[in-house]
Amino acid sequence: DGGITQSPKYLFRKEGQNVTLSCEQNLNHDAMYWYRQDPGQGLRLIYYSQIVNDFQKGDIAEGYSVSREKKESFPLTVTSAQKNPTAFYLCASSDNWGPYQPQHFGDGTRLSIL
Amino acid sequence: KNEVEQSPQNLTAQEGEFITINCSYSVGISALHWLQQHPGGGIVSLFMLSSGKKKHGRLIATINIQEKHSSLHITASHPRDSAVYICAVWAVNQFYFGTGTSLTVIP
Numbered sequence: 001d002g003g004i005t006q007s008p009k010y011l012f013r014k015e016g017q018n019v020t021l022s023c024e025q026n027l028n029h030d031a032m033y034w035y036r037q038d039p040g041q042g043l044r045l046i047y048y049s050q051i052v053n054d055f056q057k058g059d060i061a062e063g064y065s066v067s068r069e070k071k072e073s074f075p076l077t078v079t080s081a082q083k084n085p086t087a088f089y090l091c092a093s094s095d096n097w098g099p100y101q102p103q104h105f106g107d108g109t110r111l112s113i114l
Numbered sequence: 115k116n117e118v119e120q121s122p123q124n125l126t127a128q129e130g131e132f133i134t135i136n137c138s139y140s141v142g143i144s145a146l147h148w149l150q151q152h153p154g155g156g157i158v159s160l161f162m163l164s165s166g167k168k169k170h171g172r173l174i175a176t177i178n179i180q181e182k183h184s185s186l187h188i189t190a191s192h193p194r195d196s197a198v199y200i201c202a203v204w205a206v207n208q209f210y211f212g213t214g215t216s217l218t219v220i221p
Contacts, residue, residue: 042211099204
């Protein structure tokens with residue numbers, strides 16, 4: 001079955017450490033997205049990629065980095081510059097970038113600070 | 115200020131009740147999506163609307179572009195409908211999400 005796989009499900013970060021969240025899709029989608037979800041807030045866009053080898057910053061990109069070297073993969077690195085990284089992170093993909101495309105979501109990664 | 119406001123924030127219903135969840139937005143949009151987030155955190159897309167009304171099983175979604183308002187209705191609610199329902203609008207080249215409505219349906 002096609003879908004999006006995020007790993008790990010739970011991740012713990014020490015102060016000053018970079019961590020990488022994995023996102024893989026086998027839906028042959030061009031567009032991929034990373035969102036952050038905090039309690040009481042709506043999902044917020046961190047980065048998006050419309051096509052392989054291209055990505056753009058979202059509203060809250062500071063302290064994060066991404067790469068899109070393969071169509072199926074869009075890993076997110078949470079750097080030590082992100083001072084409040086504790087959150088639920090969701091990866092999504094859609095056939096194309098745009099308003100009419102339904103997004104397919106992974107099951108999320110919950111990141112906590114040790 | 116949030117571009118997307120949902121009401122109510124929390125909703126408890128008896129099995130079989132008719133449920134309405136509301137979404138209002140303050141920006142010009144190209145499309146509006148309704149999403150369902152399960153207790154484990156995974157999200158599925160329910161509807162995409164740019165006008166009018168759509169129906170899928172017991173779920174009905176409507177949008178009024180002039181009033182900048184959308185509703186999600188669930189007929190004959192069931193405990194398996196318990197989830198967080200999220201409204202998302204496409205504006206200024208990205209999605210903006212509401213904070214969600216947490217629905218609990220009691221048997």
